[in-house]
Amino acid sequence: MFDKYILQPIYSFFDELGRIVLFALEAIFLLFRPPFFWREIIYESYHVATTCIVPVVCTVAPIGMILAIQSLNILRPLGVEKLMSSMVVIIMVRELSPAMTSIMIAAQAGTSMAAELGTMRVKEEIDAQAVMAVNPIQYLVIPRFSALFAMCPILTVIACFVGIIGSYVISVFVEGVNKGAFLDGLWTYLKMYDVGGAILKSCVFGLVVAVISCYKGFFVTGGAxxxxxxxNDAVVICITTFLILNYFLTSMIWITM
Known part of the structure; x- marks a missing residue:
């Protein structure tokens, strides 16, 4: 009983964790070795951008609006509603934009890549490439790896702007906040290391999506x-990992400042 329900799950967890780490190290090593399949990298980057931009925008815009409403409800009775835009931009840039963008990318592009690679594995296309002396990791994984690592920061920056625009629309046109006061407050507390921290987070999260999604698809078993x-496992593990890593990254970047 103890072995089955306690030791076996722990062993399985660390066994798969080790396999994921080895897979990630191999992918990073091959990332800098020729040949470079630029056509596939560009195609995968375009695919990630076009499939994820709409979910990202539709997610962060309402979040920016909700932040504006809730911030005003807290700050207006205290007579400091001019700090609302500063509060919104800090929360959007530091936390919500990197996290929500990465979650949408994992849900959209990550699951798609896991399913594509898994289908190739089931149809033995990956084995066929290995027989033809083509490294399947270099040809199939590295382009997806590069695309996610590159597009996650770009989509995060777009998400920051969209969330701030959403809060601006609600604050100025619905809640009657002065436009000049809102725009002035945007830059009061925002620093360059906030933007740099958001980009760092998005790069790490993009790496997580790439590694886990490609690993789960590449080594799939059990047919369809x-x-x-x-x-399903790819998106669940990605989101769980985001939430755990987000704490440590936040502590490293901002608590130490």
């Missing part, structure tokens, strides 16, 4: 049902 499980 296994492909579905791989896509």
């Amino acid at each position: 049902a296994g492909v579905g499980r791989a896509a």
